[in-house]
Amino acid sequence: MIITETIDEVRTARRQHALETLGLVTTMGFLHEGHLQLVRRAKAENDRVAATIFVNPKQFGPTEDLSRYPRDLQRDLHLLEAEGVDYVFVPGDEVIYPADYQTVVSVTGITNYLEGARRPTHFDGVTTVVAKLFNIMQPTRAYFGQKDAQQVAVVRQMVRDLNFNLDIVVCPTARETDGLAMSSRNKYLSSEQRRAATALYHALSGAETMWRAGERNSDVLRESMMQVLSIEPLAHVDYISAADPVTLREIEGEIPSDKGILLSMAVFFDKTRLIDNFLLTPAKQD
Numbered sequence: 001m002i003i004t005e006t007i008d009e010v011r012t013a014r015r016q017h018a019l020e021t022l023g024l025v026t027t028m029g030f031l032h033e034g035h036l037q038l039v040r041r042a043k044a045e046n047d048r049v050a051a052t053i054f055v056n057p058k059q060f061g062p063t064e065d066l067s068r069y070p071r072d073l074q075r076d077l078h079l080l081e082a083e084g085v086d087y088v089f090v091p092g093d094e095v096i097y098p099a100d101y102q103t104v105v106s107v108t109g110i111t112n113y114l115e116g117a118r119r120p121t122h123f124d125g126v127t128t129v130v131a132k133l134f135n136i137m138q139p140t141r142a143y144f145g146q147k148d149a150q151q152v153a154v155v156r157q158m159v160r161d162l163n164f165n166l167d168i169v170v171c172p173t174a175r176e177t178d179g180l181a182m183s184s185r186n187k188y189l190s191s192e193q194r195r196a197a198t199a200l201y202h203a204l205s206g207a208e209t210m211w212r213a214g215e216r217n218s219d220v221l222r223e224s225m226m227q228v229l230s231i232e233p234l235a236h237v238d239y240i241s242a243a244d245p246v247t248l249r250e251i252e253g254e255i256p257s258d259k260g261i262l263l264s265m266a267v268f269f270d271k272t273r274l275i276d277n278f279l280l281t282p283a284k285q286d
């Protein structure tokens with residue numbers, strides 16, 4: 001596996017197989033099984049696979065966890081090598097954001113809701129770095145996890161709006177055996193909080209069961225998720241949402257029969273904020 005730290009090194013590596021397809025997995029490191037599933041899918045669908053490891057300061061708000069974000073570069077590199085990744089780009093901050101850096105890539109609209117409403121600068125940071133990584137890496141396909149449902153929607157919008165010449169592939173959320181969505185931030189949880197954190201999955205699964213049984217009132221689905229979370233004393237709900245999967249606008253009352261629904265939530269366990277979602281399609285009621 002080639003480890004590259006500069007844009008020139010990446011371009012040289014990409015030039016050597018310019019006619020082959022490249023699958024890209026962008027990460028902030030501290031890799032878990034969810035990232036590795038993206039790598040495996042990328043490997044299965046492309047001639048070459050590349051990954052990036054960059055903890056992007058621009059997507060963290062001033063009170064968020066940038067300085068304590070978990071890092072373990074050596075472990076990450078071993079994991080990527082074991083998966084057969086061809087090359088990995090590990091830039092320093094100054095490579096991505098040199099001193100005279102001045103550009104922001106901003107998707108407006110769907111960034112106003114859900115995560116974007118609570119973390120106002122977050123998605124500008126994500127789209128700015130992802131646009132740069134796409135330009136640097138020149139992938140044929142880029143792989144993202146459904147766990148970050150709004151990130152997927154925002155990146156897709158950016159790819160459409162700015163005519164990036166690549167496909168976005170979305171992979172299912174990787175889960176622990178008890179249902180907790182895999183996340184680098186799970187590392188912050190105490191054993192008590194880790195046990196309590198399954199409440200997100202239980203809340204979503206309960207609402208999914210109701211949906212499958214024919215419940216189509218979004219207020220009822222939201223309320224059922226809130227009930228499950230409210231009996232867990234360590235869980236402090238930031239938001240619970242039942243939103244249109246395309247516009248990400250909250251749906252009040254009856255869900256139109258031709259629409260699915262994106263159930264999502266952000267929940268604090270002390271300072272650790274976890275997110276999760278289920279995307280329910282109309283076909284799921286069968």
Ligand code: PAF
Nearest residue numbers: 026027028056126129148
């Ligand atoms: O999902 C992440 O890990 C990050 O938001 C990403 C896409 C690597 C951009 O920094």
